[in-house]
Amino acid sequence: MPFIDFSGLPWKPRHYLKQQIPEPWRDWLLDSGSLTQRLKHEFDGDFRVQVIRHGTFMPTYSELKFLNNYEQSKATSTSAELAGSFRSRHCSKMASIREVLLICGGRPRVFARSVLPHSSLIGTNRELLQLGSKPLGEFLFNHPGMRRGPFEVAELPARQFNPHLVEKYSDETAWGRRSLFYLHEKSISVCEIFLPDLSGQTEKF
Known part of the structure; x- marks a missing residue:
């Protein structure tokens, strides 16, 4: 099954789109706490993780750029040239x-994609490779040295x-956010897409 293509999403800093985000989603998207804990609370503990895939792959150009996991190229280079340059050095960029x-209340509520560069998987960070069906959020928010960068947000067709x-x-819209987490000053990217089925299902709405 192919990866979902996020490469063309118009990610924007959260302050740029804050007023455009529909009210039911704004609180979810801008909440800097643990999403895992919030979902467990909203759905009375009826929460589980369904792993779609987990393995070693090449991040997208957008993800590499977001992670700053590359050397800056000349401003005159095109996106295609940059992407080709990155992929030609793929061995150091794999993640x-x-x-x-x-899954909350028996239904998928959030799609999440995490990108862990191999250069970040050192020391105790390598425990991230053994998560299985455990939520990444619990690991991150229980880590004493974790810090989180600012959000970027975007909207996209839920049918993806x-x-x-x-x-x-069919024609519903999903809202997503992404941010960088730092463990021992090593970055990982976490993208969370809030599916339309979440809206209207919790006590909050």
């Missing part, structure tokens, strides 16, 4: 990529996730 669905879902979306 452990994990895609999951967060249909290959992973039993019940399909």
Whole structure:
């Protein structure tokens, strides 16, 4: 099953889109606490992680740029030239990529994709390779040395996730966010897409 393509998403700093985010989603997208803990609270503990895939892959150009896991090239280079340059040095850019669905109340509510560069998987950070079906958020927010960077947010068609879902979306919109987490000053990228089915299902709405 192919990866979902996030490469063309117009990611923007959260302050840029804050007023454009629909009210039901704004609180979710801008909440800097543990998403895992919040979902467990909202759904009375009815929470599990369904792993779609977890393995070694090449991050997208957008992810490499977001991670700053590359050398800056000349401003005159095109995106295609940059992407080709990055991929030509792919051995140093490979990452452990994990895609999951967060299932709450028996239904998928969030799609999450984490990108862990191999250069970040040193020391105790290598425990991230052994998560299995455990939530990444619990590991991150229980780590005493963790810090989190600012959010970027974007909207996208929810039907992009249909290959992973039993019940399909048509014209609904999903909202997503991404941020960098730092463990021992090593960065990992976490992207969380809030599926339309989350809205209207919790007590909050």
